[in-house]
Amino acid sequence: MTMWTRRARPLLGTLVEVGLAGTGCDAAIQAAFDSIAGVQACLSRFDARSDIARFNTLPAGASLDVAPHTAAVLAAAQELHAASGGVFDVSLGSAADGWHCDERRLHKRLAGVQLDLGGIGKGYAVDRAVDSLIALGCSAGWVNAGGDLRVFGDEQVPLTLRDETSGGVRHFATLGDGSFATSHFGPTSRSVATGPSHAPVRAHASVAAPLCLWADALTKVVAISGDAAHPLLACHAARAWLH
Amino acid sequence: MRLVLATSAIALAPASAFAVDYLSAEQAAKLMFPEAERFESHDVSLDAAQMQKLDAAGVRARSARWPVRVAQRGASTLGYVVVDEVVGKFELITYAVGIGLDGAVKQVEVLSYRESHGHEIRLPAWRRQFVGKTAASPLHIGDDIANISGATLSCSHVTDGVKRIVAVVDLARRSGALP
Numbered sequence: 001m002t003m004w005t006r007r008a009r010p011l012l013g014t015l016v017e018v019g020l021a022g023t024g025c026d027a028a029i030q031a032a033f034d035s036i037a038g039v040q041a042c043l044s045r046f047d048a049r050s051d052i053a054r055f056n057t058l059p060a061g062a063s064l065d066v067a068p069h070t071a072a073v074l075a076a077a078q079e080l081h082a083a084s085g086g087v088f089d090v091s092l093g094s095a096a097d098g099w100h101c102d103e104r105r106l107h108k109r110l111a112g113v114q115l116d117l118g119g120i121g122k123g124y125a126v127d128r129a130v131d132s133l134i135a136l137g138c139s140a141g142w143v144n145a146g147g148d149l150r151v152f153g154d155e156q157v158p159l160t161l162r163d164e165t166s167g168g169v170r171h172f173a174t175l176g177d178g179s180f181a182t183s184h185f186g187p188t189s190r191s192v193a194t195g196p197s198h199a200p201v202r203a204h205a206s207v208a209a210p211l212c213l214w215a216d217a218l219t220k221v222v223a224i225s226g227d228a229a230h231p232l233l234a235c236h237a238a239r240a241w242l243h
Numbered sequence: 244m245r246l247v248l249a250t251s252a253i254a255l256a257p258a259s260a261f262a263v264d265y266l267s268a269e270q271a272a273k274l275m276f277p278e279a280e281r282f283e284s285h286d287v288s289l290d291a292a293q294m295q296k297l298d299a300a301g302v303r304a305r306s307a308r309w310p311v312r313v314a315q316r317g318a319s320t321l322g323y324v325v326v327d328e329v330v331g332k333f334e335l336i337t338y339a340v341g342i343g344l345d346g347a348v349k350q351v352e353v354l355s356y357r358e359s360h361g362h363e364i365r366l367p368a369w370r371r372q373f374v375g376k377t378a379a380s381p382l383h384i385g386d387d388i389a390n391i392s393g394a395t396l397s398c399s400h401v402t403d404g405v406k407r408i409v410a411v412v413d414l415a416r417r418s419g420a421l422p
Contacts, residue, residue, distance in 0.1 A: 162392070
C-alpha cells in the first residue's frame with residue numbers, strides 16, 4: 001500500500017495541500033509550495049507589488065510589462081472570454097474590453113477596469129506546482145488549492161465533494177492523472193458572478209479536465225451559463241456536472 | 244485523465260466528517276528550525292495593558308496565555324514557534340507559525356484539518372475532542388488520501404491568527420518575557 005506524505009499551508013487565500021507518494025519528500029514539497037508562492041506574487045490583487053495589483057492602479061492608456069506567469073494566465077483568460085461569448089470575464093464586469101495583453105505587455109484601455117484572476121489563477125498555480133513535482137522526479141501525488149486540485153502519476157485518489165449548505169463531504173469519484181475543480185455561487189458564497197440577465201448566479205458546478213487551469217476556469221463558464229454540456233468543455237477534454 | 248464516478252447509492256449517502264493530520268507540533272518546529280538543538284517551552288502571559296495594546300493595534304488578543312517554543316542552538320536563540328487553532332465556516336484548523344529573530348514569519352504549517360459534518364463546528368464539545376490530538380506521524384495510507392473539492396475555502400481566519408501571533412511574540416520579546 002502506498003505511503004503518502006502530506007503538507008498544507010495557507011496560500012492563494014485558501015489552504016493548499018500537497019500530497020506525495022513516499023517519504024523523505026520535504027525538498028519536493030517545498031518546491032511545490034515555492035512554485036505556488038511565485039505565481040501568487042504575480043497574480044494576487046491583494047499584493048500591491050503583483051502585476052495585477054499594479055495594473056489595477058494604472059491610469060487609462062498606460063501599460064506595464066508583466067511576468068511570464070501573468071502573461072500566460074491572461075492569454076488563457078482572453079481566449080476563454082472570446083470562446084465563451086463573454087461569459088468568462090476576469091474584469092468581473094468592470095470592462096471586459098478595457099484591457100489587452102500583447103505578449104508580455106499589459107495595456108489598460110479604459111479607466112476603471114479592474115482585473116481579478118481569482119477564477120483561473122488557482123488552477124494555473126496548481127499546474128505549475130505539479131510541473132515542479134514531476135520535474136523533481138516525484139512518481140505520484142496531488143496538489144489541492146482549496147478545492148481546485150490535480151492528481152498526477154499512477155495512483156487513483158478518492159475525490160469527495162463538500163456539502164456547501166451544511167458542511168461534511170460525500171464520495172464523488174476517484175481521479176487519476178487529471179484535475180477537478182468546483183465553484184459554488186450561493187447567497188452566502190465568497191464567489192459572486194452575474195449572468196447575462198445581470199441576476200446573481202446561483203449554481204454549484206464541477207469540472208474535470210486534464211489541466212487544472214481549465215478545470216478551474218470552466219467551472220465559471222458552466223455555473224454562469226447553466227450548461228453542463230457547454231461546447232467549450234470538449235475543446236479542453238473536460239466534463240462537467242451541475243449539482 | 245482517469246475518472247471513475249461513485250455509484251449513485253454512495254453519492255446519496257449522508258455527508259461525513261473529514262480529518263487530516265499533517266504534522267505534530269514537534270515535527271513542525273523541527274521542520275521550521277532544522278538547525279535547532281532544542282526547543283524550550285515558555286508560557287507568555289499578557290497583562291491587561293498588553294492585551295489593550297494589541298486591541299489598539301487592531302489585533303484582538305483573544306487569549307492572555309500563549310505557550311511558545313523557543314528554538315535554541317547552544318546559547319543562542321534562533322526563533323519561535325507558536326501553535327494555535329482557528330474555526331472557519333465548517334472547519335477547525337490547527338497550525339504552527341515559525342517566527343525568526345527579525346520578528347518576521349518564517350513559515351506557516353497546517354498541523355491538522357478537521358471538517359465537521361453539519362454545524363458541529365460551533366459546538367465546543369465537538370472541538371474539545373481534538374484538543375491535544377495532533378498526529379504523531381504525518382504518514383497516511385489507504386482511504387485516508389481523499390481530496391475535497393468544493394467552493395474555495397477562505398483562510399482569512401488563519402491569516403488573522405498569524406498576524407496575532409506575530410504581534411504577541413513581538414510584545415513578549417519587548418517586555419523580556421521571551422529570550
